[in-house]
Amino acid sequence: MHWHRVPKSEKALTKEFGWSKTDKNYRAISYYDYALKTPADTGDSIGVVFANGAIMDGEETQGNVGGDTTAAQIRDARLDPKVKAIVLRVNSPGGSVTASEVIRAELAAARSAGKPVVVSMGGMAASGGYWISTPANYIVANPSTLTGSIGIFGVITTVENSLDSIGVHTDGVSTSPLADVSITKALPQEAQQMMQLSIENGYKRFITLVADARHSDAGSRLIKSPRATSGPVRMQKLTGWSIVSGISMMRSPKQQSWQK
The missing domain is CATH 3.40.1750.10 (peptide peptidase (sppa) like domain)
Structure with missing residues (x-):
């Protein structure tokens, strides 16, 4: 090894970690290999599942919510002992009743298992998008969320x-x-x-x-008025009918899940 040809930084690394005759360099490991060989222990966590797009039967496709795929993700979170709560982020106009029920049933199972469930509504959580939200302990909607359409x-x-x-x-x-x-x-x-x-x-x-x-x-009220509402009127109606638990963009749904 010719020290006069080696940069100072490499000299320091070689002195600290030693020299690899195989690699002909200081001993090192790539970030990728290190990640593979060092299991991450993140401790307790919150599972976040996304439901973005129209709800369809079967597996998920680009731009759609697959009933089986989403249910499997929720099931994985339910069975993982490190996942202490589940947040379902819904941004969907609805879709298949069958697929919506598959997702809803799995979310209900997670709640029955003792894991707090929070639904965070995006721009839209209508029809089937609300169907899958019903098992939640707490439902958070944005001021601009279009929901209902029961x-x-x-x-x-x-x-x-x-x-x-x-x-x-x-x-x-x-x-x-x-x-x-x-x-x-x-x-x-x-x-x-x-x-x-x-x-x-x-x-x-x-x-x-x-x-x-x-x-x-x-x-009983929705039987007479199965429609979505919008604007400030919607906020009053949704909270008055308990369709959502709260309307806020500032409070994190994850905070709600921990509180539950």
Whole structure:
């Protein structure tokens, strides 16, 4: 080793840590290797799960909330003994009822397990975005948050009129009114009734979740007014109906989770 060719800093490092014949340099380890070989012990922590975008069934895709993916993240936080509380950050216009229920059920399980759950609402937490928020101990909304919209709807598109306009017609014989449901035909009355019943049952389930979770008569009021509100009027209505616990941009949801 030729000391006259080595910078002073490297001389000092070599003196402190020794010389590696293999690397022909002072003994060192890369930051990446060090991180791999040194498990981080962060102690107690708060799990933060993000729900950004429309709520869809299955796994998460870019710009959407996957019901299974988000539920799995919440489950991991629930089962981790170092995670003492969970914050769910919601910024969603809603989406699939099934996916929303999958997320809600997992969040409810976390609360039942004794972990405080705080929902922090972003610009929007409407419809399914509020559905997944119902199990929270505490819900924080921003002054500009658009939330509420406690309602359900369903759409089935048919194209019989479009086909008719170009002279295409369909016909046939089926064993029952529901046996040949197709987008090429108008939806049978029986199918319409089934869909309407499903929507009404889902709506009753929704308002029951809201009323039970917030310990109020919000459900009975929402039956009469299932709409989102905005501006200063919204602040009064949301807190008056206990749809949110507080409206604040300054107070950290993490502080709320520790207090609970």
